[in-house]
Amino acid sequence: MATPGHRGPHLHAIGPYTRRVAEPHTNTSFTKASNAPRIRPLPALLVNQIAAGEVVDRPASVVKELLENALDAGASRITVDLEQGGIELVRVSDDGQGISPDELPLAIAPHATSKVTEAGDLDRIATLGFRGEAIASIASVSRLSIRSRRPIDTGASQIDVEGDVATPVRPASGPIGTSVTVRNLFFNTPARRKFLRTPTTEQGRCMDWLRDLAMAHPAIGFTVTNDGRRSLELPPNQSPRERVLAIIGKELEDQLIEISVDQYDDARGLALWGLVGLPSLARPTSRSQHVFLRGRVIRDRTVQHAIAEAYRGLIEPGRYPTAVLMIEMSPEAVDVNVHPAKLEVRFRDQSMVHSAVLGSIRRALQSRDLTPRLSGATGFGSFNTPTAILPGPTSGSIEPKDFVSFFKRNIPAQFGAGGRLSFDALRRAIERPAPAPLTDAAFPANDLDAPPSPLAPDASTPNALASHPHDNAASPLAPDQLIAAPVPTNRALQVHNSFIVTQDEHGVVIVDQHALHERVMFEYLLQRVASGPLESQPLLMPVLVEATPEQLDLLTPLEPLLTRVGIRAEPLGPRSLGIHAFPTFLFERGVDPVPFMEEILAAAEKDGLAPAEEQALHEVLDMMACKAAVKAGDKMSGDELQALLDLREDVERSSNCPHGRPTTVRITIRDLERLFGRS
């Protein structure tokens, strides 16, 4: 394929937006019959077709390459027309600087570019394209024409290419800028054409690229038509936030948190801006993650890992958080010349990127109430639903602005970055008294027999949404007002000894008592372990646990981990081990050592608990938290309920249990109004 040897000699361009006609290979006829295969240079068309295999595999890649050219040309508005999902026609028109008539033939020649002139330029690529391959590759597999006009030209010029046959440049009429039209993609490579999907599918992929590049370039206006129908209209000079919301759907705004980091310092560091979704916006695929580096769409494992890490414990495994990230850094700090498709990049300082992404998202999540709303739980439309793309009359699902701003307020962090938990509060919560004995004389006040809590705010509460749902647009609520006088949360109702129902200033809050208590315990243990091993209670006589020889072999590698949590276990015979010490904490919570040890061994065997990794510690602490927490079905007194609810405020990531399941679901007053048909 296109090895460096192929393109090496041709990395010389001669001027802005001109492409030098290069004769890369001697034009030997490959039709000459020969029985003994001889090594010979390939004809130019074939070379370009092979190269096209890497760069152009479907209409979407044509869209991407042409858009990148248009963006590099300094356009302020770009129009994209697609027919039959781009299979029949892709036309990208920009209002950029244009190409002079005499340079048009160079534009279609391979490895001709204006963007890179010497090898050193590759270390500081500032443009999206740089390989000088795209147009030639596309031209080799389609009927391509370029019409262009510079501001100084009196008229436009046009060149048409079909296969390797180019027409002479001829005058044409057209506006300032460049318009590239690609018809009948793969007309001369039927094998490739066969692999194209239905026009609908191909259109979807084209739109994915369009949306991505449009998000990355909020200053540029985009107009897209599909088979003559306008499907995307984005005005120029939008802010990144406006652009992202216009594309992924304004109705998601209250579920997105803005992050921003500026450590940009010429050659080093980076600036980062993004919108990341609440855990409830997580999706089963990573398609809702959009990462841009200097306007370029990238898929980078370092960044993906940092995102996943920031959400660890907040979303269930196998789901991906929604995130739009824009990274700016010096061209020298990153190598984009890794793969022809240019999706992969290589950061000079990976760990700096990782920690900037991880840190900024984590801080944002910690400062935010992550409780999912009822409607969030039932799912908003995915990114790719047409309503999310098309603003206008179809966007009936967009919330009224005041309601959005109602949620936009960021709840201040309960404790600063890297802050500490209130151990005393935690201790109070985890020292759960034994379930109160059931005496007929004293039913707890919070039983179902008690009069129901006034879950709907009355007129005296600041949340007047309930009483005046129709006045919202006219008199938006001041967010400050809401903070100043929150609805008291001191009424809690335990339902079926499993869920706690209470209210906050947004509406009804339903808490899974086990999940929340588990998260509280987990955070507590995590902090506690950071300051040394958990207190351990040695045993008078070892507790025997049956184990397989394979499990016994795991004991040695697990030892450092077990020591940290206060467990000492040693093989005791060929098929059993003895627990010699067990954490005080678990004894106090009535956790039996035998099943607990069996569970650790089973997990170690299944997942290969790597003892050095923090993740293994998390897993074991989570097992401890899970065992020690109140269970569904445990009756709790009013004070216990309140203590647990109070901790929800104090504990990081309290919205989700350590497995990532939500601890809390909120039904907003708005949701209730909808349910009762009042809105």
Place this chain on the structure above:
Amino acid sequence: MKVICDRSALLNAVNVVSGVVASRSPRPQLTCVKLTAEKSGKVGSLTLSATDAEISIRLRISQVDVTQPGEVLIPADKLRQIVSAEDAAPTLTLESDGDACHIKGDDAHFKVLGYPPADFPAIPGLEATTGKASFTQDAATLGGLIARTVFATARENTRYAINGVLLKRDGKRMEMVATDGRRLALTRTHVAADKDAQPLSCIVPTKALNMLTRLLGNPDEQVRISLTDNQIVFALGETAVLASNLVEGTFPPYEDVIPKDHDIKVTFDRDVLSSAVRRAALLTNEESRGVRMSFKKADKQVELSSRAPEMGEAEIRVDLAGFDGGDIEIGFNPTFITDALKVIPENQVIMELKSSSKPGLIKSGTDFVYVVMPVSLT
């Protein structure tokens, strides 16, 4: 059945038998009390029977006037609530009506629906105490043995054997042992020499012993204890019979756990140390439970200290009555110490220690030995 009962006697009896009634059971009969009214000559009695399928109890009260013998099986909680609530009535009249039972007070009339008495499972009565391995013991001694061990049993442990108290008896002495794996309590008493007595050993569930303690009102009363293959039966005179399934399994080899030697031996006042430990425990929490005990020979003192992250620290000094050996520092779960001190009748208590990682020993008199494993202080 028709019987007039003294309300307070009935209430006491109902409260006791309610302790073994199954709270939730697929067999509703097990949530009931069976009332049996009997009359021999002019003397009438009412027997309350209850079982949770593991433990069963029969309790007879004589403060009754039986008009018509018979029996009835009604839910225990309703009977208890009614007898308890009828606090203005000195007597209550209970009368069967098919499977139902009428309960009448001064101004109240309850009809409680029940089940056919024949559905109630057969439970051992006094006749069961005439089995082969049987002996008698006075209530005071038996109660003392139970009190000094039962607190140290494990709760709902998968090692079932330590969920009860080991009871051993031979011709010379009776011994009870309990452990939860972290501490062990052993107590023994001499018994009247009996050459014919067969050595016996069994594990009695904690709950049965706690129930038995509630029945041991009169210290001089003789309790007859009999053992069958899988049951132990305690009979108190003519009034009460408690039967329990035994815990199956092998009690751990506890003799090995009791330290044979020590490097330091201190003597202290029970109440003074107990108070000090309780105060030091104020600044411990669930996962930093340990109280550090620094024995200082020079001062003939022990310094107790505790520290809980983010909570605070405590320090208490206790003068020791006797000090034999050198300095040592050791951590204990304070509950384990106070538990033992609570059941020791003597004022002077002895503690023997070897090292900070070896079990400590608390002794009093000749009949109580308590072994406690230190915690690893962090």
